[in-house]
Amino acid sequence: xxxxxxxxxxxxxxxxxxxxxxxxxxxxxxxxxxxxxxxxxxxxxxxxxxxxxxxxxxxxxxxxxxxxxxxxxxxxxxxxxxxxxxxxxxxxxxxxxxxxxxxxxxxxxxxxxxxxxxxxxxxxxxxxxxxxxx
Amino acid sequence: xxxxxxxxxxxxxxxxxxxxxxxxxxxxxxxxxxxxxxxxxxxxxxxxxxxxxxxxxxxxxxxxxxxxxxxxxxxxxxxxxxxxxxxxxxxxxxxxxxxxxxxxxxxxxxxxxxxxxxxxxxxxxxxxxxxxxxxxxxxxxxxxxxxxxxxxxxxxxxxxxxxxxxxxxxxxxxxxxxxxxxxxxxxxxxxxxxxxxxxxxxxxxxxxxxxxxxxxxxxxxxxxxxxxxxxxxxxxxxxxxxxxxxxxxxxxxxxxxxxxxxxxxxxxxxxxxxxxxxxxxxxxxxxxxxxxxxxxxxxxxxxxxxxxxxxxxxxxxxxxxxxxxxxxxxxxxxxxxxxxxxxxxxxxxxxxxxxxxxxxxxxxxxxxxxxxxxxxxxxxxxxxxxxxxxxxxxxxxxxxxxxxxxxxxxxxxxxxxxxxxxxxxxxxxxxxxxxxxxxxxxxxxxxxxxxxxxxxxxxxxxxxxxxxxxxxxxxxxxxxxxxxxxxxxxxxxxxxxxxxxxxxxxxxxxxxxxxxxxxxxxxxxxxxxxxxxxxxxxxxxxxxxxxxxxxxxxxxxxxxxxxxxxxxxxxxxxxxxxxxxxxxxxxxxxxxxxxxxxxxxxxxxxxxxx
Numbered sequence: 228x229x230x231x232x233x234x235x236x237x238x239x240x241x242x243x244x245x246x247x248x249x250x251x252x253x254x255x256x257x258x259x260x261x262x263x264x265x266x267x268x269x270x271x272x273x274x275x276x277x278x279x280x281x282x283x284x285x286x287x288x289x290x291x292x293x294x295x296x297x298x299x300x301x302x303x304x305x306x307x308x309x310x311x312x313x314x315x316x317x318x319x320x321x322x323x324x325x326x327x328x329x330x331x332x333x334x335x336x337x338x339x340x341x342x343x344x345x346x347x348x349x350x351x352x353x354x355x356x357x358x359x360x361x
Numbered sequence: 362x363x364x365x366x367x368x369x370x371x372x373x374x375x376x377x378x379x380x381x382x383x384x385x386x387x388x389x390x391x392x393x394x395x396x397x398x399x400x401x402x403x404x405x406x407x408x409x410x411x412x413x414x415x416x417x418x419x420x421x422x423x424x425x426x427x428x429x430x431x432x433x434x435x436x437x438x439x440x441x442x443x444x445x446x447x448x449x450x451x452x453x454x455x456x457x458x459x460x461x462x463x464x465x466x467x468x469x470x471x472x473x474x475x476x477x478x479x480x481x482x483x484x485x486x487x488x489x490x491x492x493x494x495x496x497x498x499x500x501x502x503x504x505x506x507x508x509x510x511x512x513x514x515x516x517x518x519x520x521x522x523x524x525x526x527x528x529x530x531x532x533x534x535x536x537x538x539x540x541x542x543x544x545x546x547x548x549x550x551x552x553x554x555x556x557x558x559x560x561x562x563x564x565x566x567x568x569x570x571x572x573x574x575x576x577x578x579x580x581x582x583x584x585x586x587x588x589x590x591x592x593x594x595x596x597x598x599x600x601x602x603x604x605x606x607x608x609x610x611x612x613x614x615x616x617x618x619x620x621x622x623x624x625x626x627x628x629x630x631x632x633x634x635x636x637x638x639x640x641x642x643x644x645x646x647x648x649x650x651x652x653x654x655x656x657x658x659x660x661x662x663x664x665x666x667x668x669x670x671x672x673x674x675x676x677x678x679x680x681x682x683x684x685x686x687x688x689x690x691x692x693x694x695x696x697x698x699x700x701x702x703x704x705x706x707x708x709x710x711x712x713x714x715x716x717x718x719x720x721x722x723x724x725x726x727x728x729x730x731x732x733x734x735x736x737x738x739x740x741x742x743x744x745x746x747x748x749x750x751x752x753x754x755x756x757x758x759x760x761x762x763x764x765x766x767x768x769x770x771x772x773x774x775x776x777x778x779x780x781x782x783x784x785x786x787x788x789x790x791x792x793x794x795x796x797x798x799x800x801x802x803x804x805x806x807x808x809x810x811x812x813x814x815x816x817x818x819x820x821x822x823x824x825x826x827x828x829x830x831x832x833x834x835x836x837x838x839x840x841x842x843x844x845x846x847x848x849x850x851x852x853x854x855x856x857x858x859x860x861x862x863x864x865x866x867x868x869x870x871x872x873x874x875x876x877x878x879x880x881x882x883x884x885x886x887x888x889x890x891x892x893x894x895x896x897x898x899x900x901x902x903x904x905x906x907x908x909x910x911x912x913x914x915x916x917x918x919x920x921x922x923x924x925x926x927x928x929x930x931x932x933x934x935x936x937x938x939x940x941x942x943x944x945x946x947x948x949x950x951x952x953x954x955x956x957x958x959x960x961x962x963x964x965x966x967x968x969x970x971x
Binding site (some may be wrong): 243245246248249250252253256257279287289312315317334335336337338339 | 726731732733740755762808809899
């Protein structure tokens with residue numbers, strides 16, 4: 228019997244269906260376990276919030292936006308490292324979201340290496356924060 | 362003519378009305394009256410003297426006084442005065458002549474003559490001479506009003522109405538008997554008539570001279586005021602007649618150069634406008650009934666003047682072809698128009714840039730989504746093929762998705778092309794619903810991002826309109842973005858936007874955008890469409906002013922109304938265009954069809970040629 232190494236869970240929240248379709252496949256290829264949600268509300272209502280090690284979050288969504296979800300998680304005490312993704316071509320988006328505590332903000336379209344780097348950074352941060360907790 | 366001594370004496374009338382007299386006395390009457398004339402001055406002599414004074418330009422009172430003096434010199438024992446009526450014909454005016462003392466004449470000014478019961482009133486209303494039978498009673502009757510009877514040492518004898526050629530009363534020729542000379546009891550009526558006629562001619566002549574002078578002054582003043590100059594052009598001699606002073610001023614010619622000729626004026630025409638000027642002249646020589654054109658002058662100091670010329674064909678007294686017309690200096694207006702056009706263009710450009718900025722963001726968003734899918738899928742695909750053994754099935758699926766996303770991106774580009782890459786500003790037959798849909802396709806995501814709930818109510822059957830697709834789309838986009846902006850601060854109610862198209866009662870197509878935003882103050886409604894008026898912190902305030910000018914260029918109207926509830930509704934309506942689609946300018950989709958038909962027609966022509 229082999230010991231299953233539990234893969235870290237990455238959750239994707241984006242209202243765009245093609246992203247929900249393509250990104251999880253890539254993330255699985257990169258070795259993560261993945262869940263995809265079409266809205267912030269759906270994610271909050273799921274049982275994945277506690278388990279999620281990294282959140283890949285679209286900024287502009289109908290209903291609760293990405294930054295609003297970030298705020299909500301902070302209030303709930305769920306400090307999940309967040310990688311924002313956005314199709315907004317506004318150059319102020321990235322610095323603004325980094326300032327607000329995001330690990331990274333990727334402008335669509337982004338490469339797989341950029342995604343991998345962002346995820347690595349997210350897990351490094353999670354590890355640091357866990358170390359502090361201990 | 363009957364004897365003038367027809368005496369009427371009733372209980373209430375102490376003066377007599379004489380039968381109306383013809384203007385020319387009969388020879389027999391004149392001969393009869395001449396017998397009583399003590400000093401014989403011929404009527405020709407009187408006419409010559411009075412005419413001479415008029416020609417010398419002497420004032421009317423002087424002329425009339427001379428006439429009265431001539432009368433006195435002609436008829437022994439009698440004096441006379443001329444009482445002029447005011448324009449309405451009811452009062453004695455101020456210009457009068459008399460051989461009587463000035464003080465007497467002065468007191469007559471402004472007296473009423475309309476009272477039929479008085480001799481003066483009777484002579485005016487009956488337009489016939491009046492013989493005064495009892496001056497004392499008549500004086501009482503005239504009371505404080507008219508008092509031609511009140512001259513000291515004079516007794517009013519006869520009043521004769523001075524009539525114009527058209528029979529309008531101009532005044533009264535009053536004849537007085539000198540009390541110092543009681544022997545002569547009768548003044549020849551024919552003589553009085555002659556003097557009355559000379560007075561009439563003198564007054565009419567003076568009045569028409571005066572009117573002429575006034576109209577000349579009026580013409581000069583109005584020409585100055587409107588920078589206009591009237592002219593007449595004798596085609597035969599090319600002589601330009603008119604206010605030569607004004608012509609010289611307008612064309613900046615040396616006043617010594619009169620007469621002004623067409624050649625002289627031609628030398629001032631801007632060389633670029635010379636061909637069209639000459640062409641116009643040739644057309645006029647050909648006898649067109651009216652012409653109108655604008656051209657420029659190049660003046661000696663190299664400055665440029667814009668003139669507008671209108672002319673109308675007529676014939677002069679000798680029957681020669683002549684144009685009368687006016688030249689107006691429109692330089693100032695042209696400069697203003699040019700400045701205005703430039704400003705408009707700048708505004709439109711600025712508006713284009715602002716709305717383009719917003720659009721660019723929307724476009725980038727629309728294209729980035731599928732691009733993200735493509736890159737992600739392709740990356741996944743590569744990784745699936747790199748593992749051992751390669752996940753061919755997974756790779757195939759991701760490749761399929763890559764293609765699908767690429768198609769989605771190219772679909773966005775296609776829509777953009779439909780929106781912008783049509784031919785320049787041109788008018789075509791349009792379906793406003795279709796135009797609106799294209800704008801909505803691109804702006805919906807932007808509106809949704811701003812949490813705007815969009816309700817689309819497009820009329821099922823909408824007549825086509827004639828217009829510029831891109832311009833109308835700019836207006837619609839502007840209205841949508843304005844509505845969205847107006848609701849950006851609204852959190853206590855839904856941010857609802859209703860876009861509706863419909864046909865109104867006046868055969869116009871109307872589009873309205875209703876929001877639940879901050880609305881506007883009723884007093885601001887006039888300023889909403891002014892350039893640079895804005896309620897937004899980030900707006901330039903030109904969108905609506907440019908939108909309105911676009912709609913007005915479509916012969917339409919753009920207006921705003923506050924809602925009953927929160928927010929405002931902005932609407933525009935434009936007239937329905939020709940409903941036959943083929944009658945309009947073809948749009949891109951029907952272009953190939955048109956090309957085909959053009960080829961077919963060319964072939965037909967070719968066949969006919971054979």
